Amino acid sequence: MGETETKKKSAVVAVVGRPSAGKSTLVNLLCGQKVAITSPVPQTTRNRIRGILTTVRGQLIFIDTPGYHKSERKFNLYLKKLVEDTIQEVDIVLYVIDTSRPPGEEEELIAERVSSFQGPLLAALNKIDVTPSYREQVETFLNLRLPQASRWKISALTGEGIPLLTQALFDAAPEGDLLYPEEYYTDQDPDFRISEIIREKAVWETRQEIPHSLYVEISDMEKRENGSLWVRAFLVVERESQKGILIGKGGAKIKTIRLAAEKELAEIFPYPVHLDLRVKVDPKWRQKDTLLSRLFR
């Protein structure tokens, strides 16, 4: 390496915060690609989703995490543990805090969790495009609880403040080799991505109770002779009434979900994806350890 050539930076960044703070929206924006599904319904993310940004300065690997919040339900304990484990394994923590809501008990909980992190801690004050704003309360909260965190005012919706935040992340990153090939922006398997996009469309089409009661499982995938991919997926809910809502009158709702998912999948994959969606009921799925540990990784 020549003397004038600067060394590459490389870091794994945990993106943490309470439900609906805008973590997934931010990761998508930072990576320039949609890697994580988003929705107005809290607790959308259930996995550790990697989004990768490669620039001339090096590579940042973002780990989007489920919204951190207090709950003793088995389902939520799994999600909480994913966040806690992630913080243990990363170089940098990016704490996303929503300035459109006053910081409350949930923020206290996250602040406590990240306060012991030894590496660089950045706080992204998100949703600065929203009025009324609780930015002052958020600043006071951070002064009190996490004075060591640097502050970055951003909007993951409009993109305001993002270049400065990206620069700060690279500044904080250690020198190192790229962990992924330059063209990668995520490391998700196709079947996981497909199931997530189906889940996102189902969440947007139903809202309220359905999103938390739903998981999507791919049961079959087959490459067809014409080059297209055929996928059968089950949308699993907890009650018969929810099954009815998802299917809709004469199958109208499930058709809307299918078409929306197929449209988005056509933009992601270099071949058409045809979905065969089925709805089934499993009243106890959120109590099953083997299923939860397989689904929430």
Ligand SMILES: Nc1nc2c(ncn2[C@@H]2O[C@H](COP(=O)(O)OP(=O)(O)OP(=O)(O)O)[C@@H](O)[C@H]2O)c(=O)[nH]1
């Ligand atoms: N106005 C505004 N809305 C935002 C901003 N960032 C995110 N949102 C919205 O906030 C909602 C939640 O966004 P997500 O990115 O799904 O939030 P999350 O933190 O990943 O949520 P969980 O996965 O449930 O923990 C969505 O409706 C986003 O469009 C922002 O900067 N400004």
Ligand SMILES: [Mg+2]
């Ligand atoms: Mg999310």
